[in-house]
Amino acid sequence: MSASHKLGLFKGFGVEMEYMIVDRDTLQVKPISDEVLKAEAGELTSDVERGSMAWSNELVLHVLELKTNGPAPELASLAQQFHQEVVRVNALLEPFNAMLLPTGAHPFMDPFTETKLWPHEASEIYEAYNRIFNCQGHGWSNLxxxxxxxxxxxxxxxxxxxxxxxxxxxxxxxxxAASPVLDGRVSGLLDTRLEVYRTNQQKIPLIAGQVVPEAVFSQADYDAQIFQPMFRAIAPYDPEEELQDEFLNSRGAIARFSRGAIEIRIIDNQECPLADIAIVILVTEVLKELVSETWSRYEDQQKVETDLLASVFRSSLKNGPKTEVQDAAYLKLLGLTQTQATLEEIWGHFWNNVQKSPVFTPEISLSIDVLLEKGTLSERILKVLGESPSLDDIRAVYRNLAVCLAQNKLYEP
Incomplete structure (x- = not known):
């Protein structure tokens, strides 16, 4: 979103989706993102531009990122645009007997034996991360x-x-939440990806903080309270200063002052772009209401304790929509009058308030209805798998999810 420093609130949208590359038959990860980029560009490269869309590499070779090429003017049409990119990538993967696999985490990859880091240009940053944190675990190579x-x-x-x-x-x-299975087992969490994300840099806890960012509301305060302490903490491990930059920040939403944007990073990749974009639009419309002070004043929004927000976040990783909020002041800021509510009820309230917006096409609205009535992708996966599925059971469900991705259809077992 390099041009977005000129853009005001909600005047542009940058969206990125990360997909795994897997073998069509076994669903084992295939570390060939460089081959895909090369097949499209005609030469080895880390980025390919395709008009309003672009592809790029990630830290590991079995992941490919699809994204808007700079800020898009609106969100609804992106479901179709991302799907067209998926179709193109899958066509390029066919000669390798490979395909893209969606969701927040690979269900049975062994990150300690199967991780291959991107070895080409810009690899010195990845090598610095690997040196400090050892990027073999799920929190690096499978999220x-x-x-x-x-x-x-x-x-x-x-x-x-x-x-x-x-x-x-x-x-x-x-x-x-779209990551209920890890290491070939049902993890007991709906969002296992975010649990490993939350803990993968414990060596330097200031990098992720509590995932929910601190209560800072200006660039100067952000620098003083988030960036500088983090840079000081990593300095002993990073003498070349390769990582002392805003990208080091691993909170769930990070300020990118260099491009004039805040990046929300905690949405698990869904089964198809239609589902991802439905979530992104709903979240954006709710943020618009909060920014315009529909339910509460900006001064009051600033006062919420990070500890409270972080405790709701941690609980949501296990309980998803059933998570309970028992803080009346927080609920009041969100426009609810009761003293306690589940996250399911909060999203129902949000949806009732924003669904008349013209950004919700019939297709997007139907997708949100699925999410609110049939549950998160994790819950829909677990309905089929139960608590102790075999590897074959897991493969069968994730094969279906790869079909959902190829067809841009929600998973409704």
Whole structure:
């Protein structure tokens, strides 16, 4: 979103989706993202531009990122655009007997034996990460997300957007959890990806903080309270200063002042772009209501304790929509009058309030109805798998999810 420093609130949208490359028959990961990029570009490269869309490499060779090429003017048409890119990538993967696989985590990959890091250009940053953290674990090599970049045009706009995002962030896994299986087992969490994400840099806890970002509402405060302490903490491990940059920040939403945007990073990749974009639009419309003070004043939104938000977030990783919020003041900021509510009820309230917006095409609205009535993708997967599925059971469900991706259809078992 390089041009977005000129864009005001909700005047552009950067979306990125990460997909796994797997063998069509076995679903084992295939570390060939460089081959895909090369097949499209005609030469080895880390980025391919395709008009309004682009592809790029990630830390590991079995993951490919599809994204908008700069900020898109609106979100609804992106479901179709991302799907067209998926179709193109799958065509390029066919000669390798490979295909793209969606969801937040590969269900049975062994990250300690199967991880291959990107070895080509810009690999020195990846090597620095690997040296400090050992990027073999799930928290590095097996966590596929959908990122939403929202622009701000001034420090004032940054503050308002950051305040709104902090309030909504802990609620998002109740819509987007899509990683219930890891290491070939049902993990007991709906969002296993975010649990490993939360803990993968424990050596330097300041890098991710509590995932929900601190209550800071200006660039100067952000620098003083988030960036500088983090850079000081990693400095002993990073003498070349390769990582002391804003990308080091691993909170669930990170300020990218260099491009004038906040990036929300906690949405698990869904079964198809239609589902991802439905979540992204719903989240965006709720943020618009908060920023415009429909339910609560900006001054009050700033006062919410990070500890409270982080506890809701942590609970949501296990319980998803059934997570309970028992803080009346927080609920009041979100426009609810009761003293306690589940995340399911909160999203129902949000949907009732925003669904008349013209951005919700019939297709997007139907997708949101599926999420709110039939549950997160994790819950829909677990309905089929039960608590102790065999590897064959897991393969069968994830094969279906690869078909959902190829056809841009929601998974409704």
């Amino acid at each position: 596929q997300s959908t990122h939403l970049n929202l622009p701000f045009g001034s420090d004032e706009e940054f503050g308002r957007l950051h305040a709104a995002i902090r309030l909504v962030l802990p609620l998002i896994p109740a819509l987007s």
